[in-house]
Amino acid sequence: MEAYGEIVIRYQALAQRTAYVILRDADAAQDAAQEAFVKAFRALARFREGAPVRPWLLRIVANEAINRAKASSRHPQVELTAAVAEPDERAGSPEAQALASERREMLVRALNGMKEDDRIVIAYRYFFDLTEAEMADALGIARGTVKSRLSRAMSRLREQFRD
Amino acid sequence: MTSGRLTDDELERALRDVGAHLAYPPAADLLPAVRARIEQRHAESFWSIFRSPRAAFVPALATVALLLLAALAFQPIGANALEALGLRGLVVFRGAEAPPPSVGAAILPDATRVASLDAASREVGFEVRAPTAAVGAPPDEIYVRRAEGQQQAILVYRTGASGGLVPASKVPGVGMLIVETRGKVAQPLLGKLVPPGGRIEQLTVNGGPGLWIEGEAHQFFYLGPDGNILPDSVRLAGNVLAWEQGDLLMRIEAQVDRDVALKLAGAMR
Numbered sequence: 001m002e003a004y005g006e007i008v009i010r011y012q013a014l015a016q017r018t019a020y021v022i023l024r025d026a027d028a029a030q031d032a033a034q035e036a037f038v039k040a041f042r043a044l045a046r047f048r049e050g051a052p053v054r055p056w057l058l059r060i061v062a063n064e065a066i067n068r069a070k071a072s073s074r075h076p077q078v079e080l081t082a083a084v085a086e087p088d089e090r091a092g093s094p095e096a097q098a099l100a101s102e103r104r105e106m107l108v109r110a111l112n113g114m115k116e117d118d119r120i121v122i123a124y125r126y127f128f129d130l131t132e133a134e135m136a137d138a139l140g141i142a143r144g145t146v147k148s149r150l151s152r153a154m155s156r157l158r159e160q161f162r163d
Numbered sequence: 164m165t166s167g168r169l170t171d172d173e174l175e176r177a178l179r180d181v182g183a184h185l186a187y188p189p190a191a192d193l194l195p196a197v198r199a200r201i202e203q204r205h206a207e208s209f210w211s212i213f214r215s216p217r218a219a220f221v222p223a224l225a226t227v228a229l230l231l232l233a234a235l236a237f238q239p240i241g242a243n244a245l246e247a248l249g250l251r252g253l254v255v256f257r258g259a260e261a262p263p264p265s266v267g268a269a270i271l272p273d274a275t276r277v278a279s280l281d282a283a284s285r286e287v288g289f290e291v292r293a294p295t296a297a298v299g300a301p302p303d304e305i306y307v308r309r310a311e312g313q314q315q316a317i318l319v320y321r322t323g324a325s326g327g328l329v330p331a332s333k334v335p336g337v338g339m340l341i342v343e344t345r346g347k348v349a350q351p352l353l354g355k356l357v358p359p360g361g362r363i364e365q366l367t368v369n370g371g372p373g374l375w376i377e378g379e380a381h382q383f384f385y386l387g388p389d390g391n392i393l394p395d396s397v398r399l400a401g402n403v404l405a406w407e408q409g410d411l412l413m414r415i416e417a418q419v420d421r422d423v424a425l426k427l428a429g430a431m432r
Contacts, residue, residue, distance in 0.1 A: 008197055013190035026188035037197040081186045100180065107181050126175060127182030154174070 004044070007053060008037050014054070014128065015061045021123040022065035022116045024080055032068050036061040055130065055137035062120050062138065069116045080108050110160035118153040125150055274306040274317060283307050287314035289345055289411060297430035302341070316343045320417075339417035339427075345410055364421070368413075368428050373406030375421050404428055 015036060019029035040060045047056060111119055124130040124138060135150075136143040169177065277283050283291040286307040295301050302318035309315070320339040364375040404424035405414040413431070415424055 005194055005198070008194045012193045016190050016193070017187050020187055021185075029188070030191050030193070034193050034196050034200060037193060038200045041197075041201055103177055104181050104184055107177055108185070111181070122178060123182070126178035127185065154171075158174070 004041055007040075007057070011054065011057055012037075015057065018058055018061045018120070018123070018128070019065040021080065021127065022062060022120055023069055024112070028068065028072075029065065032065040033061055036064040039064065052134065052137070055134040058124070058128075058130075058134075058138040059140055066116050066120070080112055106161065107157075110157055113160045114153070114156060118156050121149050121153040122157060274308040274315075277305050277307055280305065283316045287316050287343075287345070289314070289343075291316040291318075291343055292431040293318055293341065294427040294430035294432075296432065297427050314345050317341070318343075339415065339419075342414045342416070344412045344414075366425075368404065368406035368425065369408055369431070371407040371409075373404065373428075375424065376403040376405070377421065 012033065015033040016029050019032040019036070020026065023029045023032060036057070040057055043060070047053075111122070114122075121135070121139065124135050130138060132146045133143055135146045139146070139149065141149065275286070277286060280291050280293055280301070283305050287309065291305075293302055298320065300320075303321040304319040306317040306319070307315065308317065318341040320341075362375075362377045364377075366373050366375055402419060402421075402424065403414055403416050404421070404427075405412065406428065407413075408431075413428070415427055417424070417427075419427070
């Protein structure tokens with residue numbers, strides 16, 4: 001359990017963020033991440049030695065969160081929001097920063113309108129920087145399918161973005 | 164502004180920017196809650212197997228496998244000492260029943276026989292010890308076994324070769340087995356099921372934590388390299404003294420009483 005405790009400590013922030021992107025509710029995300037760590041512990045005997053931990057764990061977290069999202073009919077009380085960025089001279093002129101902030105908010109709005117499965121594909125790639133191989137493991141799909149899944153999710157994001 | 168004005172590269176950059184600015188809730192420390200849930204589930208799964216009327220109809224080996232799966236899923240830290248006990252790499256737990264000991268194939272099929280303790284030490288990468296001073300003779304046969312993540316030395320003492328110290332066991336021709344295992348600390352390598360009539364005692368052996376297991380037929384299992392639970396045929400179904408010695412898990416199996424077992428353990432050189 002001590003060694004597993006190190007895994008929990010190392011990945012708990014990422015696990016909660018992953019669950020949050022899917023559930024958009026801090027308490028629900030925390031609970032889903034906890035449950036995912038319990039399920040991962042029970043699945044340790046089946047973990048392939050030498051395989052990367054992060055995608056294996058994220059897959060369990062995402063499955064837990066997606067199942068909870070699908071089982072719950074209630075609309076999330078909270079939606080994803082972009083944090084208010086402090087003015088930063090390095091980020092360009094005030095106008096450029098305002099434009100970036102506006103684009104950020106529109107994208108977040110578009111993401112909120114998407115299904116959990118699409119949102120998590122985009123989050124894995126662009127929020128959490130998973131490689132294609134890691135995404136394949138985390139999504140439980142063939143590596144060759146990652147690009148098409150991501151491409152479809154991006155197309156749907158563009159549709160949401162236009163609305 | 165619409166996405167139609169963004170190229171793919173711009174959209175990707177914009178998404179990375181969103182990821183960097185998303186207002187995530189602060190991450191909570193999950194470890195205490197995760198630990199509590201694991202302990203709670205373990206207790207529930209452990210007892211639910213005994214409470215289930217279906218358990219009575221499940222073949223003994225499958226029942227044991229279920230029990231061991233429940234035990235392997237949980238390193239029994241803080242568990243009720245009467246229900247599950249553990250040493251490094253070993254989980255010992257009580258069961259409603261235990262399958263009869265298999266006689267005959269006393270040695271794992273993937274074990275290799277070697278000529279001496281020195282040869283065994285070279286093969287497994289740690290110093291293999293034997294209670295030669297107490298027994299009065301070296302082991303009759305020595306085997307080594309290297310599985311995924313663990314190394315094992317198995318010393319076999321044939322009946323009659325132990326100076327009368329060790330009586331005959333239920334395995335013809337074998338009086339005592341000594342198994343020395345080194346494996347990953349975080350992973351239970353062996354499980355042992357003890358039926359209700361069996362006695363488990365915690366004690367200190369050679370300065371390390373140990374368990375004395377005495378009574379009816381026991382069953383050892385081990386975690387195979389593919390993660391499957393396999394019955395460990397390296398057993399005599401005799402009394403067992405198991406203890407931690409450095410980074411090794413040691414066990415002596417023989418039809419001897421506790422004092423003789425402790426004397427043998429103390430003579431391991």
